[in-house]
Amino acid sequence: MIFLVDCNNFYVSCERIFRPDLQNLPVVVLSNNDGCIISRSSEAKKLGIKMGEPVFKIKNFIKNNNIHVFSSNFELYGEISNTIMLELKKFSSEIEVYSIDEAFLKIKNNSNLLTLSKEIVYHIKKITGIPVSVGVSTTKTLSKIAVTFAKNKPNNTFILKDKSDITEVLKSLDIKNIWGIGSNYKKYLYQNKIFSAYDFINTNKNWIMKKMNINVLRTREELKGISCFPITISNNPKKSITVSRSFKGDIHTYLDLEKRISDYAFICSRKLRKEKLTAYSISIFIATNRYKYHAKSNYYGFISDNFLVSTNNYIEIVKFSNKLLRKIFKNNFSYKKGGVILSNLTSQNSFQTSYLKMPDSYKQNLLMNSIDYINNTFGSEKIKLASQNLEDITILSRKKLSPQYINSWNDIPNIII
DNA sequence: TCTGGGGTCCTAGGACCC
């Protein structure tokens, strides 16, 4: 059987660990730049706050209803997530960490599914303080359905096993709530008079393949109890690394944009080096504010290119990103967002060399390692490259940031007796 | 004033080969 363990309102629950006074009160967590709502406590949901809602639109509502607001603290959430996943490994060695707040567990000895589910809920809450839900069924897609039911049960567990139960559930379930059916396929399926999950399992296979794709067909099979998405235990190596941000205000000049792109390229390189990888390809994009202007004053620039040889050299990556930026930059636009993507990644110990370019010299490597050492020891922005933003201003707006309770010595909670 | 960020997979069609 497949157990899907899903944390309840994960980011909000993380904040509440250190703020027990916020139990039973409406709480929300915001996206980067304090832009949108990305996590809501059940009380906030009951007040009608929607997922992805822009904060500025409901500023007064937040105030009037005494809703507690946090900026996102992903460092903290990541640490808590790691702890949860380590604890879950005690229940099964066949575990797939699917996202920051979800994991699939394959459990073979399934004598008492309900008891085991309750045990998982109890254990994770006891060790980490995070409330989780457990959905159990025979395939990943069915477990996904089970866990949504679990969220509304008093003990946060739900077993979806009997054939007749499954049929009943599928009949009651809107197709848009199936894992793998997004807004576009939903629209298309509605147009073809397919509304419930039960309608969907009775569709024609060739039609699905012709009009959609193989994964949609797999989803259909999974709903019938035929497993098509196996649990992938090995943590596959990363295939791409992105750093992108919306800017606080608009940017008009090339030079200002270059500072941002240099920053993102530098951060991206740091992530790359942390994973002990090198990149062969790099992409840059810049975009105007899609909400603000008419279509003709909007512009989206995107470009990709390859290095001669895979690299994780800060200087080389930042230099190349600026060279690409020059090719897509256009005057007379107000830029609102930009990003750097590194792809075609390989391990730094095994990449392909080339006769076109000498490998980094010993001195270059020493320089790169020194940058890492200094930034890791004294703060991530101590050493920068000259094209980066050198003024001491924070790029992100995070006005309601909680302390780094468990990943910074300065922020360790004090207990006063 | 103000609207997030980071990923993966699939496929049609183009470029190329013999």
Place this chain on the structure above:
DNA sequence: TCTGGGGTCCTAGGACCC
């Protein structure tokens, strides 16, 4: 009048996820 058949690889764009 009439111009083959069978492949592989790459990539942009579209779909999805949290």
